[in-house]
Amino acid sequence: MSANMPNANLLDDLCTRFILNVPAEELQSVEKLMFLVEQAHWFYEDFCRDRDPSLPSLSLKAFAGMIFRHCPGLAPLQNDKQAIFAQFSAYKQAVPVMGAILLNAAMDKCLLVRGFKEHASWGFPRGKLAKDETDVECAVREVKEETGLDIAELILEDDRIERHIKQQRSKLFIVAGIEETTQFQPQVRGEIGGFAWHYVAHLPASEEASMHYNNTEGARHRFFQVAPYVSQLRQFVKRRKAQQQRGKKKKEKDRAQPSAVGEAEICGHAQPAETQSIEMVKEPGQSWLNFTFDRAAIMQSLAMRLSA
Template identity: 45%
Template sequence: MELQTDKKTIQHSIPLDILDDLSSRFIINVPEEERQDLVRICFQIELAHWFYLDFYCTEENAGILKSCGMKEFAAHIFQHIPFLRPHASRVDGILEEWREYKQSVPTYGAILLSDDMSHVLLVQSFWAKSSWGFPKGKVNQDEDPCHCAVREVLEETGFDITDLIDKNEYIESVINDQLVRLYIVCGISKGTKFQPRTRNEIKSCEWFSLSDLPSNKKDHTPKLKIGVSANAFFMVLPFVKRLKRWVFEKTQKGCQQNRRQRNKSTGDVDSISKSKTNKQLFQQGLMAEIQAFEEFKLKNTHLPRTKRNEKKPNFKRQLFNGTENKKIVKPPIDETVIEEFTAPSWLNFRFNKKALIECYP
């Protein structure tokens, strides 16, 4: 196939069925009033070109299809679509005008995450009905990036993120020479009703599980889990890995903070409980010693005065004599042994040598 442009003849071939598919996905549905803006049409052709390279020019089709640049691809599209065919001879000039415009106009939007950061809101365009993306749009002249993101989200979803957006939380990427910045907005209820405010631009707004989104074009996760091919998320792909990493880091940070707070609270409770326990144990021990002393007094009161005043026999302990010379002396059977009261607290008493030394200069 030979394609005439204003500078040269391009020889390339894209099967007609593929051109039909790409045209129906991205260009045919453009409203009549928008078709005269060829620069706007070039943005749709760019999406179709990106889709063609990612999902048609694969390793499996290496011997059948070959990749091509934006200029060659646009020439095919202008020749293939009837309402663009009259402008096919000046494709180069149209693309140059489009590139100048694109480089000067960044795109801003937002990634809306659910309360538990497990789901993300995606919008489906009327112009690309088989594709899903984040709500975003081009900035107006002298417009602040955050304001642009708020405006675009409000237009495409009907939801106002003015009080939720953080200008320091965003994912930014340069895609085909155009800056795209998406602010990350958390805490959106999945029960929120979304109603696009623009006509013929957004077809649907739906929540998608973040774990179901593909991390690359060969990821079959969405096809297996929700029955949607990975190519339906080709406008989301450049941001999925970084978004998942951002959510993971935020989740881990939140868990660590909760753990520290929980440990601190538990420590306070343990400290209080421990102090109460020690106090209770001391009181219980003291009462036990008093009770033991009272029992000791009662036990020895019935003895004759002479017996109470008698000293306990003194038995010497022969520590260094052999066992053969050791005599075991037992008190007479008829003698009454008078016990000596010793409190457990005194038995456990120990001098603190370090504390005593510190008392003296």
């Protein structure tokens, strides 16, 4: 093992912080265990490497392998780590995703966020639905975490686009009227690396178009799950502008005819799109599904390590 790799003390701290000190019910399945390992991985990437830049950046798969090897109670998972990781990846893809499409006042531009790494893709602010959250609560939380903007008082449940990609339900609420001068600031570390307003008319409306999209400097512009929403977004903008124009004409007519009373605003609804079929992850082996988490073995091992 390289001198730059996480040492035993750091791995002990990560295991204790994220795996041992959790309620027993959080360790009842391999999927739940892997979510804990994923949280430990985020902490390692965001904080441990910040304190010690000599530590290497690790993929979740490589990091999980290190945790399995280091923690004796997880040793039975070693031989099935490939199948476990494939199953966990498929499980995460089935968790619903919520977010928002933020439009400027003219509704001709929308905000996209870029992942933290330099060549990361651009996409709408969004994230996975947490336990006991409503769709709206998740969208508000994710937008605030990724942009710093609180849309709780702006979001309308009927202004949305809903898609199904693979087995994952995804819903983006459309929020118009955001000032382009807004100073966005992510509330989470190591996740968002940039913000940019993009013209709705210029966004690719198909995955094929995404492959050929270039930015203003002529370089390839990478998108993540933007194309599936573009056609519905353009239809929403067209309807909303038509509604605004009708409302404007009605107000002008009312001013010209003082006896007329009442105004009616027609609220548009973004219709769910067709399900997009994407090849499923192949079913992994099943030998590890009856695995029982040996909490006592981990505690005993760490106690011996700390007393040594």
